Amino acid sequence: MNFHSAITSTILISFPCSAFAGEAASPSAYFGLLALGFLVLIQAIIILVLLKRRSSATNQVLESEGSQSNTRHQLYREIARHEATEELLRETQEYMQCMINSMPTVMIGITPDGYVTHWNHSAEKVSGLHAEEAMGSHINQAFPDLPVTNAVIAQTISSGIPYTRENIKEGSGSQTTFTNLTVYPLVSTDIHGAVVLAEDVTPRVRMENLLIQNEKMMGLGELAAGVAHEINNPLAAILNNVQNISRRSSLNFAANREVAESQGLELEQVVNYLEKREIPSFLESIRESGERAAQIVKNLLEFSRGNERDHRPNNLAVLIEQTLTLAQNTFELDTKFGTELPDFSTELDRKLPSVVCSAPEIQQVILNMLRNAAQAMRSEEYGPPLLPLITIRLYRHEENAVIEVEDNGPGMQDDVLKHVFEPFYTTKDVGKGTGLGLSVSYFIVKEHHQGAIEAESKPGKGTVFKIKLPLAKV
Ligand SMILES: Nc1ncnc2c1ncn2[C@@H]1O[C@H](COP(=O)(O)OP(=O)(O)O)[C@@H](O)[C@H]1O
Ligand SMILES: [Mg+2]
Incomplete structure (x- = not known):
């Protein structure tokens, strides 16, 4: 019921019509009036109490509304704080992820049993396996080339000492790669596992080997x-x-x-x-x-010999052609060579700028290589020559002229290849080889011309020698 109508109806009930009719007041009427007065008083008190209650209820409602809005504000502030923290966390996570993924090193997170929990971009690139495929699989399956056994993981976690192996060799010949491996335990009280780092150190090892050589x-x-x-x-x-x-x-x-x-x-x-x-x-x-x-x-x-020889600008394409004519003549004169003269094919960049060099020396180097190729293709192990072909290329690579002498002969084993530039190293019979051809070529190119010389070869796949000579500065 509405509060105002409740009060009005109470007053109407309390005043019967006879009390205002102007009749003489009898004792019973007087008593009635008194009772009426009392009733009015009671009603007034009730009204007062109700009014008081109403105001206190209103106050309470207002108060509760105020506190509710406070709580709401607090809640909003709390939510905003949470959102900011979450955003910061996400950004930090993304940043960390980005840092890990940008590493040129393979980084793999693993559980104590060797199951992959993290796989960065380098790991994807080197293994060819996408992170989603690698996650959850055992590291030995996901990355079989890495020698990370469960024993290694257990040992590094229990000792707390990182496990390292340097210059792990893979492949052979020019495909040889070297890797440094580190497995270290995660330093945390509630996360157990290890991190595997595999760094490709091939260029460094090659350079070191070259320096040693x-x-x-x-x-x-x-x-x-x-x-x-x-x-x-x-x-x-x-x-x-x-x-x-x-x-x-x-x-x-x-x-x-x-x-x-x-x-x-x-x-x-x-x-x-x-x-x-x-x-x-x-x-x-x-x-x-x-x-x-x-x-x-x-x-x-x-x-x-020193450096003071007859160095002058030379057109290498012309020099190569002259050398080829010379080689063909000498090979034809070489009676042992018989009729199995190899075919020569040339791919020469004739527009190459000139190279300051000693023409007879560079000719000697090319001749050595042609002779070696021809001799290799005649070797008995090679069997009857299958269209023996020597290809001579001349092209520019960065600031160098590159001469390539390639043959489709028997190629070389790794342990021959790594010695070919050493003086007196020969695999030929006594009297047939002196082992000086390539070592002299090496010195001519490196010491007299500040160039570089390298060989790539695979058994059964032929051999290619590359001579790099700095182009004349204009
Ligand atoms: N084109 C080639 N194919 C296969 N083996 C080669 C080739 N060129 C060089 N070699 C190897 O390198 C060795 C060293 O060559 P070199 O220094 O010219 O000495 P030599 O020719 O007197 O043996 C050779 O004995 C041979 O084993
Ligand atoms: Mg030789």
Whole structure:
């Protein structure tokens, strides 16, 4: 019921019509009036109480409304704070994720049993497996190339000491890669597991190997040059004396005849005797061997020669063509080569700027490579040549001219390939190879021309030598 209508109806009930009719007041009427007054008083009190209650209820409602709005505001503030924290958390998470994914290193999170919990972009790139596929699988399945066993994980977690392995070798030849591996435990009281880092250190290891090789070559080169100097003089004496013996037993010199006659001998008899005993052919053999040795010494002396040779701008395409003609002639002269002359194919960039170099030296380098290729393709293990082909390329790569000599011959095993530039390293029979061709080429290119030389080869897949020479600065 409405509050106002309740009060009105109470007053109407309390005033019967007879009390205002103007009749004389009897005692009962007086008593009635008193009762009426009392009733009015009671009603007034009730009204007052109700009014008071109403105001306090109103106050309460207002108060509760006020406190409700306060709570609401607090709630809104709390929600806003939560949202800001969540946003910050998300941003931090994204940032961390981005940092992990941007790492050039493979980073994999694993459980103590080796199951993948995290797989960054580098891991995707190197393994070829997408993060969604890798997650939850065992690291040995997801990344079989990584030697991370359960024992390694358990050991690093229990000891708290990272496990590392350096220069893990994969593949062979020019495809060889080197990896540094680290497995370290997660430092946390409630998360258990480990992190696997695999860093590709191939360029660094290659560079180190190259430096070591260079160092070794320098030492060997000096030694070889020293030996060559020492051998040069006695060798010259041998060859000189062979020549003297030939001259002094020749019929063409009057002095020989005179000395023979002074001894009561005919020079013809002496010469006949010598021929019967095959002395001239022995001498010829000494001369041939001596000259071969002299050629080796000449090659060895390349190691010690300085830089002051005839360096001038050369058109490499022309130089290569001249060398090819020279090679074809020498190969044809090489009787052992028979009719199985390899085909030559050229892909030459004729617009290449000139290269400042010593033409005879670069020709010597190319010739060495052509000869090696031709010899390799003739080797018995290779079997009957299957369209033996030598391809010579000339192109520009950055600030270098690159000459490639490629053959489709037998190729080389890894343990041959890594020694080919060392002086005296040869796989050929005694007398067929000196092991100096490539080491001299190496020195010519590296020391005399500040260039680079490298070989790529695979058994059964042929060989390619690359000679890089700096282009002339304009
Ligand atoms: N094109 C090639 N194919 C296969 N093996 C090669 C090739 N070129 C060089 N080699 C290897 O490198 C070795 C060293 O070559 P080199 O220094 O020219 O000495 P040599 O030719 O006197 O043996 C050779 O004995 C051979 O085993
Ligand atoms: Mg050779």
